[in-house]
Amino acid sequence: MKSLFDWLKSLLQTSESVVSSSEITNPDAPTSPVSTSTTPASVPPISSSGFNLSANDIYLLILCIWREMRGGSVDEQRGVYWVIRNRACDSLHRWPKEVGKVITQHLQFSSFNANDPNSKLFPDHNSLVYNTIVGIVDNPLADNVAGANCYIDLPEGKEPSWAKPEKMTVKIGKTRFYKL
Numbered sequence: 001m002k003s004l005f006d007w008l009k010s011l012l013q014t015s016e017s018v019v020s021s022s023e024i025t026n027p028d029a030p031t032s033p034v035s036t037s038t039t040p041a042s043v044p045p046i047s048s049s050g051f052n053l054s055a056n057d058i059y060l061l062i063l064c065i066w067r068e069m070r071g072g073s074v075d076e077q078r079g080v081y082w083v084i085r086n087r088a089c090d091s092l093h094r095w096p097k098e099v100g101k102v103i104t105q106h107l108q109f110s111s112f113n114a115n116d117p118n119s120k121l122f123p124d125h126n127s128l129v130y131n132t133i134v135g136i137v138d139n140p141l142a143d144n145v146a147g148a149n150c151y152i153d154l155p156e157g158k159e160p161s162w163a164k165p166e167k168m169t170v171k172i173g174k175t176r177f178y179k180l
Contacts, residue, residue: 053099053137054098054099054100056100057098057099057100058137060099060100060103060104061081061084061099061103061137062123062130062133062134062137063122063123064080064084064103064109064111064112065077065080065081065084065133065136065137066123066129066130066133067109067111067112067118067119067121068080068109068110068111068118069175070123070129070133072153072173072174072175073172073173074132074136075144075172075173076153076172076173076175077132077133077136078136078140078141078144079144079145079148079151079170079172079175079177080151081136081137081140082140082143082144082145082148083145083148083149083150083151083177084099084102084103085099085140085143086143086145086147086148086149086179087102087149088102090149094149095108095149144170144172145169145170145172145177146169146170146177146179147169147179148169148170148177148178148179149178149179149180150162150163150177150178150179150180151175151176151177151178152175152176152178153174153175153176159176162178162180163176163178164178167179167180
C-alpha cells in the first residue's frame with residue numbers, strides 16, 4: 001500500500017490540480033477552485049491513521065500546519081494536526097466534520113485570514129519542514145495535546161479571553177493547547 005507521503009508526492013507531480021482557491025491564492029498555482037467537500041473522482045479518500053481525508057483535506061492540512069507552525073518543533077506541528085482532527089471529530093458539533101472546512105472556517109486559523117501575511121505563503125515541497133509535516137499527516141502518532149481543540153503561541157498576558165488556564169491541556173515549546 002502506498003504511504004500518504006508517496007501518494008502526495010505523486011499527486012503533486014501530476015498535471016491534475018486539486019489546489020488553489022479564492023481564499024488560498026498562489027500566483028504560480030493553477031486557478032481551479034478547491035472544494036473542501038468533494039474529492040476529484042480520480043483521487044480516492046486517503047486514510048491517515050484511520051481518519052479519512054480527501055485530497056483537498058490533505059493539502060489544506062499540510063498547508064495549515066506549515067503556515068501556522070513551520071518555525072515550531074515537530075511536537076508543536078503534530079499538536080496543530082491534532083487540534084484540527086479533534087475539531088473535525090468534536091462530539092458537540094461546534095466545528096465542521098470535514099477537515100478542509102475546519103481549516104477554512106472564518107477566523108479560525110490566522111494563516112488563512114486575508115490580512116495575515118502567512119496567507120500568501122506556500123511551502124517548498126522539497127524542504128525538510130514540509131516533508132516532516134507530510135510525515136506527521138501520514139503517521140500522526142497518538143494525540144499529544146490531550147484532546148485540545150485550540151492553541152495559541154502568544155506571550156503570557158496577551159491571551160484571548162477563551163484561553164483560561166484551567167482549559168489548558170499541555171504546553172509544548174511556546175505553544176499552549178486548550179480543550180474548550
